[in-house]
Structures are given as structure tokens and as C-alpha cells.
Amino acid sequence: MIELEGIEKTYTQGEVVTRVLQDISFAxxxxxxxxxxxASGTGKSTLMNILGCLDKPTAGHYRLEGTDVVDLDDEGLSHVRNQKIGFVFQQFHLLQRTTALKNALLPLIYADHYPEEAEELAEQALGMVGLSDRIDYRPNQLSGGQQQRVAIARALINNPAILLADEPTGNLDSRSGVEVMAIFQRLHREGRTIITVTHDRQIAEHAQRVIVLADGQIAEDQTIDRPRDAEAELVALVPNEENNG
Amino acid sequence: MKILRTAQEGLSSLAANPLRTFLMMAGTVVGIAALTVIMAIGKGTESQVMRRVENFGPRAMMLVAGGGRTIGPPDSTVTTLTLDDVRAIREEVPGLEIVTPQAWLSGAGLRYEAQQIKATLWGIEPEWHEAWNWHTADGDGISHEDVATMARVCVIGSSVKRDLFGGADPIGQTLYVNKVAVQVQGVLERRGVMGASGGDFDNRILVPITTAMRRVMNVDHIGGVRIITSDADRMPEQAEQITQLMRARHRITPPVEDDFRINSPLAIAEVVRGTSGTLTMLLAALAGLSLLVGGVVLMNIQLISVAERTAEIGLRRAVGATRNDIFTQFLTESLSVTLLGMILGSALGSGISVAIRQLTSMPIVISWEPLALSLGFALLIGTFFGVQPARRAARLHPVAALR
Incomplete structure (x- = not known):
């Protein structure tokens, strides 16, 4: 369903050509x-931007559910992002002065057909990340972990083909980070396709498979036989006073 | 509709940032308010012009003794305008329907029994009634025979009737004008108070022009000539002919100043417009400047806002907003700001116009036209100054915006 073939990305600045990614192929x-x-500078952010259809490769093919997105124009890419990709960012990127509910349903605003039950869908999505009682809260009234969970709800609302997370725990304390991992693992069990980009081995090991980049190339592609279990880690952590993290 | 939803995003952003929205709007509010006041004054002035012209007679001219001033009573010290001049105009200027002389004496003393008042005395010919479209309500007007015989008769205005005779019927009664006895043979239709001076038009007494000149005033010059042309389009040309004729007859060659002047509806309109002209110019400058500066401020705030909200734009692009969606959102913000500014500005301007009407004698007419014009300006400014920031927002690359 996701197929990368000979992906290459170069940046040209004057005479200098920087090769950020070369010959990336995987499915x-x-x-x-x-x-x-x-590590930083290995091209993983660039790869994540290409996977998220935020940027196009210089060469190669990227087939997403049968469509080669390399052929799409800016509007077509916007459409793919809207329909097939759910983003979770390190800095959450929530709209300030806007409620959790409105933040969660933002992708629906840009859909071709705005579902009548958009608000119910957003409530459901917030319910899935345990924020049913926070739907009218604004980002500044929420903790970092809660904000990131609003972002996950937003990523889920359009029922995307891929949930794409860029250092999702980078701005969180360890407990909130593990909670986010637990949510990802639960979503995975429910059948979601999830791609996490991270520099943190521990975070990576919550996944089934780890692709390691070095110098813009795939250095390693390994299967994790026994991924870390976020639920178990949570139990092991000293219980926080009610989960405000 | 997606476009409505993206526009709605713009509105939400405005509502969430009231101070920014206010700053973006201020110039438009002031500009539109000034524009509204200008239009109210302009429309008021025009309606006053119309009224004055209507009053004066659209086909009428006045040849008045004494140069200089444009309107106002004739200069009684000028003695060069005579009945011979009137005859000359009748004979030499074609296309005139009525040419009728009139003699003036303001503040003439009127007495009836023990009652004494002051009124304006008018010496007239019968055509005067037609030329001013002002006829008698009771009794008879001045006739040709009255003029020929220097008859001791008069027609009085309704104010004179009221002040001198009270409720009694004045017709057939004898009153004294500056000690000359005249018999009342008619009462004029009531005209009321008119003009900028607020003078009482009905406080007047009409006598045959010969009676006025020989018996009352003892002069051989007249105050003015009322002229009605048969074709209003020819008025400028006829006025010029009359001017040349008078100069020739009075032996005046420029640069010597004329000892007469010709009033026409055009001249009157000019005078009325002149009084509000300066204020209108000032307000127009204010309106233009405010709208321009307001627009530039709006554009600047929007540009800063785009820079500040780069991450927001990046996020919207990431979740599927197209360039058009971003453009729509930011242009909606600018347009909504100017439209709201226009509404507030129109309300403010109308309020100021009403206040001006209450506090001054300036003619003010509040109408819907300024609204239409303001709407046009608001859309123009919102679009003109909003497109650039919206375009810049739309051009941001999502990857760069999210960094």
C-alpha cells in the first residue's frame, strides 16, 4: 500500500548540490x-515530509494506495494529505484560542464534503484519546500530553490511511510520552498504519519495524520481534496523581 | 460549501483577536465616517440649491443695480439703472418672455389708523405677478392702468395684512406708505420665510412702479429688472448680451467695474455650494487620507499576521488546505474587517451628520447613497490591500511553514 522506489532528494543552492536522500526504497x-x-541530519525529516506529501522527491516514485503522488500538483497533494494522512507533530501545532473540539475537526473544514456530524466525529476522536471531558478546553488550558492527544484526535478524524508522527514525544515528559506510545500501540492493534519518525531508540522500539537512516540512505531495516509494551511501562512508572501529564 | 467554511475560519480568527481586528479597522471607520458626512452635506447642499433655484425660477434672471456682491438686495446708492434700460433690453435682446422693472425700498413705514410697521416697498408692473409666479389670494393685482395713471393703490403681503389689519378685511382700506395714501386692492398669496437670511417674504407692499418712483421714493432710477427667458439653454448667451448692452449704455469699459450685476440660477447655485465647499474639501481630504492610510495599515498588520501565523498556515496546509483555501481565509479577514469598518463608519458618520444638523444651520440630508458608495470603497480597499498578504500566506511552502 505504501511503496517507495528509488526516492532521491537534492537541494540546490547556487552551485552547491546537497544530496539529502538517495535510493530510498521500501514498502x-x-x-x-x-x-x-x-540522528539529526540523516534526512529523516525530509523523508517524513515526502511520506506526508508535504514535499516531493527529486526523483523516484511514491505510491500511496495505488496513486503515484509524485505526479500530483500542489492541489492534488493537499487533497491526498486531507484524505489519507493524519499528522502528529513534535510541537503539537494546535490553533490557539480554539477549543479542542474545533482543533480536532479542522481537517474536515478542508474536505470536499463536510460531514453534517462533524462535531460528533470530533467528539468520538477526542474520546478515543481519553479527552471526552476536555472538548471545550483551549490549548492553553491543557497540559502538553493532553495537547498532543488533541493533535492525535485531529489526525484520526478523517480516518487516514497513514498516521504520520514526527517526534511525537519530543516535547513531552516521559510519562506523557509513554502514554502517547500506548495510544499508538492501541491504534495499531485496531489496525491502523502508523509511521513514527524519531531519533530515540526507545520510542522506535515500540514499533514492529525500525528503518534506520544514515547519510540519506537506509542503513538498516529490522523487524522488532518483541516491541516495548507501553501499557506495561506505564504500570511500572510511579503513578502520577491522576493523570495530568 | 468549502469556500464558506474557509471564510468562516477567517472570521473566527478575527473574533479571536479583537485588538488586532480593531487596529485593522480604525482607518476604514474614520474614512467611511468622513465620507458619510461629506455625502450628507453634499446632498443637503444640493437640495438647498434645488430649492433656491426653484424659488428663484429656473428660467429667471435678475438684472440688479450695483456691482460686486453676487446676491442680496440692490445697492440703493446706484442710480444708473433706468426704465430706458428696460426698454432697450426688450427691444434689443431676443428670446426674452418677460422683462419687468422693479423699484425697491426696504424699511418703508406703513401706517393704518394707529398701527405702524416697517415693510419692503416694491414698485412693480403687472408682469411682476407672472414673472415671480406670485398672484393675489384676494382682490386684484397691479394693472397696466394702475401703472399708467400712477394710481394710489397697493397689494399687500399676508404678514402686512396680519400686522396692520389683524382679522379685518383690508380690501378697500386706505393705508399710508411714507405718508402717501394708497388703497388696498389685493392681498398676495402667502410665501412664508425663505432663504438663508430667513427674511419674511410676506412682509411687503406692492404699488405701481410709477407710484413708487414718483410719489413715494421720488427717484428716476430702478432697483432691478426681473427677466424670464423663453429658453433656459440660451440664458448664458442672453446674460452676455444684456451685459454688453448695459455696458454700452452706461459707458463702461473694463477694467472699470460694472454698475450692475446679473443673477441667474447658476450664480445662486454657486453661492450656496460655496459655503459648504471648504468643509467638504477638508473632509474629502480626511476621508481619502484615512482610507489610504487605513488600507496601508491593514495591509501591514495582515503581513505581520501572516508572518506570525506561519505555523498555523503550515498546519492548515498539512491537514489539507489548498493554496486557494489559505488565500480565501486571509482575504476574507481583510474584507470582513473593511466591511465591518464600513458599517461602524457609516453609523458614526450618520451620527455626526445628525449632530451637525442639530448644532449648525448646515443643510444635511441623510440618504442611502453613501452606504452604497462606502460599500464599494470597503470592498475596494479590503481587496486591494488584502490581496498581497493573502497571496503571501498562500505561497508559503508547507514544509517551510511548519519548521
């Missing part, structure tokens, strides 16, 4: 939970 099956790992 991800539906329902897989994959982590893309690498």
Missing part, C-alpha cells in the same frame, strides 16, 4: 507500525 503493508530512525 509498508497496511496495519504495520514502523519507526524511521536516525
Amino acid at each position: 509498508i503493508q497496511p496495519g504495520q507500525y514502523v519507526a524511521i530512525m536516525g
Whole structure:
């Protein structure tokens, strides 16, 4: 369903040509939970932007559910992002002065058909991440972990083909980070395709498969036989006073 | 409709940032308010012009003794305008329907029994009634025979009737004008108070022009000539002919100043418009400047806003907003701001116009036209100054915006 073939990305600045990605090829099956790992400067953000249809490769093919998105124009890419991809960012990227509910349903605003039951869908999505009692809260009234969970609800609302997370725990304390991982693992069990980009080995090991990038190339593509279990980690952590993290 | 939803996003953003929205709007509010006041004054002035012209007679001219001033009573010290001039105009200027002389004496003393008042004395010919479209309500007007015989008769205005005779019937009664006895043979239709001076038009007494000149005033010059042309389009040309004729007869060659002047509806309109002209110019400058500066401020705030909201734009692009969607949202913000500014500005301007009407004598007419014009300006400014920031927002690359 996700197929990358000979992906290459170069940036040209004057005379200098920087090769950020070269000869990246891999496939991800539906329902897989994959982590893309690498130190900073290895091209993992660029790869994540290409996977998220935010950017186009210089060469190669990227087939997403049968469509080669390399052929699409800006509007076509916007449409693919809207319909097939759910983003979770390190900085949450919630609209300030806007309720959790409105934040969660934002992708529906840009859909071709705005569902009549948009608000119910947003409530359901917030319910899935345990925020049913926070739907009218604004980002500044929520903790970091809660904000990231609103972002996950937003990513889920259009029922995307891929949930794409870029350092989703990077701005969170360890407990909130593990909670987010627990949510990802639960979503994976429910059949979602999840791709996490991270530099953190521990976070990566919550996935079934880890693709390691080095110098813009795939250095390693390994299967994790026994991924870390976020639920178990949570139990092991000292219980926080009610979960405000 | 997706476009409505993206527009709605713009509105939400405005509502969430009231101070920013207010700053974006301020110039438009002031500009539109000034525009509204200008239009109210302009329309008021025009309706006053119309009224004055209507009053004066659209086909009428006045040849008045004494140069200089444009309107107002004739200069009684000028003695060069005579009945011979009137005859000359009748004979030499074609296309005139009525040419009728009139003599003036303001503040003439009127006495009836023990009652004494002051009124304006008018020496007239019978055509005067037609030329001013002002006839008697009771009794008879001045006739040719009255003029020929220097008859001791008069027609009085309704104010004179009221002040001198009270409720009694004045017709057939004898009153004294500056000690000359005249018999009342008619009462004029009531005209009421008119003009900027607020003078009482009905406080007048009409006598045959010969009676006025020989018996009352003892002069051989007249105050003015009322002229009705048969074709209003020819008025400028006829006025010029009359001017040349008078100069020739009075032996005046420029640069010597004329000892007469010709009033026409055009001249009157000019005078009325002149009084509000300065204020209108000032307000127009204010309106233009406010709208321009307001537009530039709006554009600047929007540009800053786009820079500040880069992450927001990136996020919207990431969740599926197209360039058009972003453009629509930001243009909606600018347009809504100017439209709201227009509504507030129109309300403010109308309020100020009403206040001006209450506090001054300036003619003010509040109408819907300024609204239409303001709407046009608001859309124009919102679009003109909103497109650039909206385009910049739409051009942001999502990857760069999210960084």
C-alpha cells in the first residue's frame, strides 16, 4: 500500500548540490507500525515530509494506495494529505484560542464534503484519546500530553490511511510520552498504519519495524520481534496523581 | 460549501483577536465616517440649491443695480439703472418672455389708523405677478392702468395684512406708505420665510412702479429688472448680451467695474455650494487620507499576521488546505474587517451628520447613497490591500511553514 522506489532528494543552492536522500526504497503493508530512525541530519525529516506529501522527491516514485503522488500538483497533494494522512507533530501545532473540539475537526473544514456530524466525529476522536471531558478546553488550558492527544484526535478524524508522527514525544515528559506510545500501540492493534519518525531508540522500539537512516540512505531495516509494551511501562512508572501529564 | 467554511475560519480568527481586528479597522471607520458626512452635506447642499433655484425660477434672471456682491438686495446708492434700460433690453435682446422693472425700498413705514410697521416697498408692473409666479389670494393685482395713471393703490403681503389689519378685511382700506395714501386692492398669496437670511417674504407692499418712483421714493432710477427667458439653454448667451448692452449704455469699459450685476440660477447655485465647499474639501481630504492610510495599515498588520501565523498556515496546509483555501481565509479577514469598518463608519458618520444638523444651520440630508458608495470603497480597499498578504500566506511552502 505504501511503496517507495528509488526516492532521491537534492537541494540546490547556487552551485552547491546537497544530496539529502538517495535510493530510498521500501514498502509498508497496511496495519504495520514502523519507526524511521536516525540522528539529526540523516534526512529523516525530509523523508517524513515526502511520506506526508508535504514535499516531493527529486526523483523516484511514491505510491500511496495505488496513486503515484509524485505526479500530483500542489492541489492534488493537499487533497491526498486531507484524505489519507493524519499528522502528529513534535510541537503539537494546535490553533490557539480554539477549543479542542474545533482543533480536532479542522481537517474536515478542508474536505470536499463536510460531514453534517462533524462535531460528533470530533467528539468520538477526542474520546478515543481519553479527552471526552476536555472538548471545550483551549490549548492553553491543557497540559502538553493532553495537547498532543488533541493533535492525535485531529489526525484520526478523517480516518487516514497513514498516521504520520514526527517526534511525537519530543516535547513531552516521559510519562506523557509513554502514554502517547500506548495510544499508538492501541491504534495499531485496531489496525491502523502508523509511521513514527524519531531519533530515540526507545520510542522506535515500540514499533514492529525500525528503518534506520544514515547519510540519506537506509542503513538498516529490522523487524522488532518483541516491541516495548507501553501499557506495561506505564504500570511500572510511579503513578502520577491522576493523570495530568 | 468549502469556500464558506474557509471564510468562516477567517472570521473566527478575527473574533479571536479583537485588538488586532480593531487596529485593522480604525482607518476604514474614520474614512467611511468622513465620507458619510461629506455625502450628507453634499446632498443637503444640493437640495438647498434645488430649492433656491426653484424659488428663484429656473428660467429667471435678475438684472440688479450695483456691482460686486453676487446676491442680496440692490445697492440703493446706484442710480444708473433706468426704465430706458428696460426698454432697450426688450427691444434689443431676443428670446426674452418677460422683462419687468422693479423699484425697491426696504424699511418703508406703513401706517393704518394707529398701527405702524416697517415693510419692503416694491414698485412693480403687472408682469411682476407672472414673472415671480406670485398672484393675489384676494382682490386684484397691479394693472397696466394702475401703472399708467400712477394710481394710489397697493397689494399687500399676508404678514402686512396680519400686522396692520389683524382679522379685518383690508380690501378697500386706505393705508399710508411714507405718508402717501394708497388703497388696498389685493392681498398676495402667502410665501412664508425663505432663504438663508430667513427674511419674511410676506412682509411687503406692492404699488405701481410709477407710484413708487414718483410719489413715494421720488427717484428716476430702478432697483432691478426681473427677466424670464423663453429658453433656459440660451440664458448664458442672453446674460452676455444684456451685459454688453448695459455696458454700452452706461459707458463702461473694463477694467472699470460694472454698475450692475446679473443673477441667474447658476450664480445662486454657486453661492450656496460655496459655503459648504471648504468643509467638504477638508473632509474629502480626511476621508481619502484615512482610507489610504487605513488600507496601508491593514495591509501591514495582515503581513505581520501572516508572518506570525506561519505555523498555523503550515498546519492548515498539512491537514489539507489548498493554496486557494489559505488565500480565501486571509482575504476574507481583510474584507470582513473593511466591511465591518464600513458599517461602524457609516453609523458614526450618520451620527455626526445628525449632530451637525442639530448644532449648525448646515443643510444635511441623510440618504442611502453613501452606504452604497462606502460599500464599494470597503470592498475596494479590503481587496486591494488584502490581496498581497493573502497571496503571501498562500505561497508559503508547507514544509517551510511548519519548521
